[in-house]
Amino acid sequence: MSTGKRLFYYAAIFKKTILLGLLMLSIAVAAELTGPFLAKKMIDTHILGIELPWYETNKRDDSAMYQGKWYTRQDHLAEGERNGAQVRVLQVGRAYYFIDQPIVADGKREFRNGTLTISHDSGKDVYPAQMLTSQEVFGFFRPETRGLLMLAGLYMGLLAMASLFHYGQKFMLQKSANQVIRKLRVDVFAHIQRLPIPYFDKLPAGKVVARVTNDTEAVRELFSKVLDQFFSSCIYLVGIFIALFLLDVKLALVCLAILPIMVVWVILYRKYAAVYNHVIRRRLSDINAMINESIQGMAIIQAFRREKETKREFDELNEEIFTYQKKMQFFNSVASFNLVHFLRNLAFILFIWYVGGASEGIGSLFTLGVLYAFVDYLNRLFQPITQIVNQLSLLEQARVAAERVFELIDEEGIPVDPGKIPCYQGNVRFENVTFAYQADRYVLRQVSFEAWPGETVALVGHTGSGKSSIINLLFRFYDISDGAILIDGKNVQDMTKQQVRQHMGIVLQDPFLFTGTILSNVTLSDPSISREKAEKALRDVGAEQLLRTLPKGFDEPVMEKGSTLSAGQRQLISFARALAFDPAILVLDEATASIDTETEGIIQEALEVLKKGRTTFIIAHRLSTIKNADQILVLDRGTIVERGKHDDLMEKRGKYFQMYQLQQGERSSNGAVLSAP
Structure with missing residues (x-):
């Protein structure tokens, strides 16, 4: 599914709100675009x-008096009421x-020596005329005052209604x-x-x-600004073109040529x-x-005096962004404004040519009201075009950001299984387990062992021997390449990952604490763990001390990662x-x-409490801490080379024996390994 369709899917979830907004926008636009038509009528x-033409009549509400006689305008009279003498005011x-007779035809007018001459294609007509005073002119305008005020009031009312609906649609x-971005972020x-x-x-x-943050925020800009402007601009364009066609079809068709130019430009x-x-x-x-990594490793950066190098690396990335943003800005500034400015000038040139070159006078082509309305709509036409062009950069930013967000969502995830399974007895068996993080680079080869319920199994070996990989496979953080892992006789591959981990717990070397309190880090906001249970757990592991x-x-x-607590305190909280x-x-x-030596005694007591009645796996470098383990597995290069209890392994004087002696520091002067105590 394309990015656009997926964004449309998210928008469709809240279609009622969007459609209501668009309806209000349409009403607001219709109210605004009615204004020039009202001005045309005025x-x-x-x-x-x-x-x-005016006709002599009896006194009426819509009549005007001149030299003791009453005259009513033609459009206010019915056909049967036009019986009086016709006069004209030009x-x-x-x-x-004032001319006290009808005129044959209209054209170019000229007044001289009490006569008004009208020149037209058929010749010239001369009429005796009397110049009207300002008061007399107002007398003829007076009947229209009410209509003008009503139209002006209607115009103001429409503008007020448009403002109200604009607020609503916004x-x-x-x-x-x-709402869309809230759902997208949640997803x-x-x-x-x-x-x-x-x-x-x-x-x-x-x-x-x-x-999750920057890219979704860019998508929010798409819905809150770009689509808002696009919708309103498109509705404006539709409304303006309808109005233009109502005014003059030929001019509207000329203006319509702007649309294909816009489409090509957008592509x-x-x-x-x-x-x-x-x-x-x-x-x-x-x-x-890089910022995240620098903050996490700030202590190392400052300890090894790498501030300048880190800043240089940041500056290189920042400079590259600046360079491309500058290119993008140049592209926008050259293309967007200049395009609209060019189209605007072109439209007005065509309009002037049509009005000035194709007609002898405004009156012979269309009325002054039509001219005013058309110029008004032509000015309005380029406002939505400008808005659309100006939003293109944000549109592309949002589209690219949406692609990145959906790319993350498209990564195959693990279905969450809320189902419960009975608690394990604790029997764990690895059968010829082989595993590689990358193809053909195996870190475990044919590993087999069994841990019985309640047993403590210690995993020891040099770095890279495969100790942590066994734990990763047990928790199904990764899946095995070959072999089988069984818990209570059931293959973990036949269980969901949530089920496998449901009755498992882990304590890391560097325990992770979340922002909150000590108690919230114990319960992890699990409603099944009461405050009393959490406090008892803290006391049982000796954390109270x-x-x-x-x-x-x-x-x-507790601050992020428990930075205000000591290593021992963090470890006890994780216990x-x-x-x-x-x-x-x-x-x-x-x-x-x-853990320091002083705290180690408390930790060891906590470990004994923690291990009681559980199948426990211990990864340990301090071999002195696993002397009492029921089973010690010695790993080397992904295979188990020795297994047994501490005393048995010491008697074998093999790899475990060497590791233990090395840690105790008991070596002869020639490097020979001393016997165990």
Whole structure:
């Protein structure tokens, strides 16, 4: 499905709000565009209408008195009422003249020595005429005063109504835009929760954040500004062209030629602008990723004095964005305004040519009211064209941003399974498990072992030996390449990932704490874990001893990643979190690696509480902490080279023995390994 269709799908969800907004917009536009027609009537009927034939009548509300006689204009009389003498009032220059007889034909007028001469194609006609005073002229205009005031009042009322409906349509379209983006952001964020862990190995966190924030904000601009302007401009154009055709078909057809020029321009603009916008959006994501990485690693940057180098890298990215934005701005400024300005001038040149060259006089072609209305509509015509052209850059930015958002949504996610399964007994079996993060680069080969319920299994080995990969496979963060993993005799591949993890818990070497409080980090806002249960978990792991110095105790605020707490405090909170969720299978990933010696005693006691009654997997570098493990698996280059209890492995004097002795620092002067104590 194309990006446009998918955006239309999101808009269709809130179609009632959008359609109501468009209806209000249509009413507002219709009210505004009625104005020139009212002005035309005011000019042609109530102002220039004074030159229509007048008939001598009795006194009426719509009659004018001149030299003791009453006269009524032709358009106010029925056919049977036009029995009196016909007279005319004609304008020459700024003066008005009274002629007490009909005229044969109209044309070029000239007054001299009490006579008015009218020149036309058939010749000249001369009529005796009397110049009217201002008061006498007003007498002939007086019957039209009421009509003028009514039309002026109607005009003002229409403008007020247009303003009211413009407010309504703006509110509705902005509301629908916010609703669309709210749903889009919810969908994107919800989809991120379903994305598999390998996806985040390929895409930096900053780039993901950019798509959820910057790109969706650009899409919001599309709905709140661009589509608003496009809809209103299109409705304006339709209304203006209808009005132009009602006024003069030939001139309207000439103006209609503007539309294909606009269509060609939009196609060409989108073709070339998309290239720039793609680069700009990508570089914005790169900047977000770099900023995120720099903030996370600020301590390292400052410790190794890399501030200048980091700033230089940022400046390079920023300069590239600036360069492309400058190109885009140049492209917009050259094309958009100049195009509209050119079309505007062209339209007026054609209009002047048509009016001035194709006619001998305005009156012979169309009335002054039509001329005024047409010029008014012609001016209005280029306002929506300007708005459309000016929004093209935002349209392309939003389209590119939407592509990036939908690209993220299109990534295959993991369906969320809310179903519950019975708690595990805790039997875990790996059968000839082989795994590679990348094709043919295996990190585990034919790994087989079994952990019985309640057992503690320790995984040891040098960096890269495959310890963490076993845990990743157990949690189904990644799926195996070959073999099988069974929990209580059931293959994990036959279970959803949520079911596999439902009765598992994990404690990381560097525990992750969320912004909130200590208690909220224990419960993770799970309604099934009460405050009492969370506090008991904290006390059971010995956290009370380390946290009692905090001003608010267990309600102490926690900043991002727990930056205000010590490593030991963070670790105990993560222990309490695992204990509160009461998992059947527990994983401790280097849980004591970054703990000081003084805190280690408390942590070890917490570990014993945590492991009780659970199948526990421990990844440990400190071999002294796993002496009591029921089973120790020694890994080397993705295979299990030794297994057994601590004493048994020490007696074998193999790889585990060497690692243990190396950690104890007991080596002879010639490098020979000493015997175990």
